[in-house]
Amino acid sequence: MFIIKLLIRNAFRHKLRTGLTIVGVAIAIVAFGLLRTLVDLWYAGVEASSASRLITRNSISLVFPLPISYKDRIRQVPGVRDVSWGNWFGGIYKEEKNFFPSFAVEPRSFLAMYPEYRVDPVELKSFLLDRKGAMVGAKTAERFGWKVGDQVMLRGTIFPGQWEFVIRGIYHGAAKSTDETQFFFHWDYLNEVMRRTVPRRADQAGYYIIELKKPDQAAEVSLAVDATFRNSLAETLTETERAFQMSFVSMTEAIVIAIQIVSYVVIVIIMVVAANTMAMTARERIPEYATLKTLGFGGLHIAGVIFGESLVIAMAGGVTGVILTFPAARWIETELSQFFPVFTVAPSTICMDLAAAFIVGAVAGIFPTWRGVTIRIAEGLRRVG
Structure with a gap:
């Protein structure tokens, strides 16, 4: 419990910077979730197809x-x-x-x-x-x-x-x-x-x-x-209802691939932003890390503090983004029903959102953690004052 309190206090030491980072992660997660839902909708007709129905059309x-x-x-x-x-x-x-x-x-x-x-x-x-x-x-x-x-x-x-x-x-x-x-x-x-x-x-x-x-x-x-x-x-061409629906999806496959690429690019961009935030934090706290080493704390403890802080910020943004995804999806389903008759966020999409937030926090924390663990005590204390 003490560690969790320490991580939260460290994360919100600079409230404005942390708040802006959380908002950025949340917006990225909302965008990622909506784009992934759009991809799922593209295949909704395929998934809803019955195995007991065939479609016959002109060949x-x-x-x-x-x-x-x-x-x-x-x-x-x-x-x-x-x-x-x-x-x-x-x-x-x-x-x-x-x-x-x-x-x-x-x-x-x-x-x-x-x-x-x-x-x-x-x-x-x-x-x-x-x-x-x-x-x-x-x-x-x-x-x-x-x-x-x-x-x-x-x-x-x-x-x-x-x-x-x-x-x-x-x-x-x-x-x-x-x-x-x-x-x-x-x-x-x-x-x-x-x-x-x-x-x-x-x-x-x-x-x-x-x-x-x-x-x-x-x-x-x-x-x-x-x-x-x-x-x-x-002459006729007869195929399963699933294959019939897939034929329409395949016509727009390039669009689906483009949407998938954009969804991943959004995550990469916010990953860079979060990494920059954590790098700034690590630079400011170099003297603190050196002091902790002087007091006998090992590299594992310091790594836990830095890496945990990165995960706290990223997951706070991720959870906020997940919460905001649902009203955004309802708005799209209501206001754009002629284009998206069903716009339901699947549980798998929520899992992907949280996984994306975790990856953002993990990747963003790698370099600052390495920097904090490997800093020499003399070099770190030289920056005090």
Whole structure:
């Protein structure tokens, strides 16, 4: 207990300098934690993927559709429990900035495959019975002040025109990591409009979702589905939901790597700042260290005092940074929900924050510790006065 009190008193002997160093470490830890959380979010869709679902798309690109008739042939493939389908809609509410993920889906089979989307049974029934009905995530509903029964008009981008919907259900995520910003409506409604306006775009699905009877059959079912449509006008590429999500992540891999590099650079910069602070402290206390040696204290005791002081300052900044990370993450999730629908700081990120603070303190204390331990008594006492 005496040692701890000594370390704290030494650390705060120069309150302004120590305070500024702690603030600098805290800001660096907040930045590091938020950047690491952003990297985790990039892979959130991958981590949330189910092993029992496959995605089938056009083998050329996702932008090319597949005939809706494929659904019946996919159902006949051994190992397939059920099939659903949908299209990315890309609707905009009033202004360009009001963008959110919107999909035309076959609602019954889709919701049966995605139990992570939870909706009130009464609202679900209403949604299934209304061809113009829509189901929206709780965060998007809160963002625009929508409630059940409201009429909503979206401007189509991929499918041009003004599209009218009635909010019939608001879903919540089964877990905190579930995306609650999406907008789902009936694929039949989209198809009917396409038949009237652009017949050549009717009876087409952007992708198929396959539910497996057994997750370990993913490879053989994927091969069987693709073999079914080989040499057709629209060949398919079937992959696990995880691999499908990873294909989007890989497109932006350079951005992820850049974010990771920046997060480490932030730590290196604050490490240099902390090292400079500790070096200044060690230079000022050279006479004290020499006096301690004169009184019989060994190098281990002196090293403990200097190294411990460095760790106290760094860990104080680290703990402060961790505490500040949570309100910062909540602000991002609230104010930037259209870009970051889920911004949750993981326990692993907190561990990395504290580990980074510890490393900063350890590295910053190495040279001052060596300097204090190796100083000669005569040289140190010469500086007294």
